[in-house]
Amino acid sequence: MSFDFVKIFKEIDLHKNDPDINHFMTTVINYCHEMEPNKNWDLFKQLDYTAELESLATYVIDILAKESSPFIEQGFWFGLSDNGYLYFALSDQYIAEENNLDWMFESNTYYPEQGAFSSEILRSIENLADETELDNYAEYPLFLAYALKLAQASMTHYKKAYPERKVGYSIGYDSGDFITGGWV
Secondary structure, X not given: OOOOHHHHHHHHHXXXXXXXXXXXXXXXXXXXXXXXXXXXXXXXXXXXXXXXXXXXXXXXXXXXXXXXXXXXXXXXXXXXXXXXXXXXXXXXOOOOOOOOXXXXXXXXXXXXXXXXXXXXXXXXXXXXXXHHOOHHHHHHHHHHHHHHHHHHHHHHXXXXXXXXXXXXXXXXXXXXXXXXXXXX
């Protein structure tokens, strides 16, 4: 079996509502292992996804308290670069049904100056991927999987702070591969 990023992204999307971050990440890692057998996949299972997720879940709310948006948020984009840099941006519209990100680029958009997450998990994934020579096989899907869970946790906290607002979100790479989180 050859490594198929499209299949892995579909697997991530299929399991995105798993409430247990460790189970979710293990599912994704196991699927990656099936495509690219390597004993080093187990190293990624040892990362403490839960602790960091809980500590960073309030980050969006904390930053918006300091750097308020110039408009009422309708959409959130959680963007990833290929080196595990994760940030969030806001839009005055959101369209969950689109298979592209036009809603983000055809609207008013706000990028908070402090909108980048400081994630030890993303750095650890990158370091382990480099050390084990799994490189992109590990980085690309595991960055997306973890960013998805971080975005979900962030949106849960956002909704608690602003229960009257209906907002949507998507997560993915600035280069174009993304998963729609939907409305909250």
